Amino acid sequence: MNAPILERDPSDPTTKKEEVSPLLKLVLELGPLVVFFFANARGEWLASQFPTLAELGGPIFIATGLFMAATAVALIASWLLTRSLPIMPLVSGVVVFVFGALTLYLQDDVFIKMKPTIVNTLFGAILLGGLMFGKSLLGYVFASAFRLDAEGWRKLTFRWGLFFLFLAVVNEVVWRSFSTDTWVAFKVWGIMPITLLFTFSQMPLIMRHSLEEHAGK
Structure with a gap:
């Protein structure tokens, strides 16, 4: 016999959640990565325009700080739109915050x-x-x-x-x-x-x- 397939009961209000369009979902997933890439490529320019960012260090450290911020925004947006957080982005986000913080605190990009x-x-x-x-x-x-x-x-x-x-x-x-x-x-x-x-x-x-x-x- 086949193992039972896990399914949510559509009539159960506790399991209902709003669906996010595929395009918006892609933006939420790729957005932080694009921010990371742009900030690393334009780190010196960002530091000259926003002196506070210069305190983080070189381009990779500025990129790390903005990557953490963008990840937080994406998770918050996902929660507001669906009232849930997918397990994989959530776990990945937690690791981003931990290793990103270590990267900035120790000024060592090995962690990120x-x-x-x-x-x-x-x-x-x-x-x-x-x-x-x-x-x-x-x-x-x-x-x-x-x-x-x-x-x-x-x-x-x-x-x-x-x-x-x-x-x-x-x-x-x-x-x-x-x-x-x-x-x-x-x-x-x-x-x-x-x-x-x-x-x-x-x-x-x-x-x-x-x-x-x-x-x-």
Whole structure:
């Protein structure tokens, strides 16, 4: 027998939440990264225009401070629009605040560079660790978007777990091997296309294990 699929009861007011348009959701997710990229590229100009920012340090530190602020704005906006905070952006935001604060306080950009490594390793370990205990945790996150059978959730969870660990390794290689500017550009303009390609590559698996697809047949 297939494991029961987690679904929210539309009639339960405690589970209702406002939907955000895909475009606005993309802006909330990419906005802080764009701010980070712009502030790092134009750090000296920002420091000359806003002397307070100069007290943070060089461009990467100004970018870190503004990245933290933009992340906070995105989380607050998400809460105001949906009255909920998705678990992944929330965890990522907490790590941004912790490692960003360490970066500014110690004036060491290693901390902010390690943030993607920590976040992706954490997500990967949680997903793969859940499978070891028979839990396809990805199903708890995306049950409202997809209805898959138990095997589909297991496979998808396993693949995403490995993908998160892959992103952690790639981040380590890039920030340790290239300049700060190259790392920032890759973080903003490289990770998202890679993630989108991986996501689209999983559609055949999702279609094979979709309960709607089986019901239609």
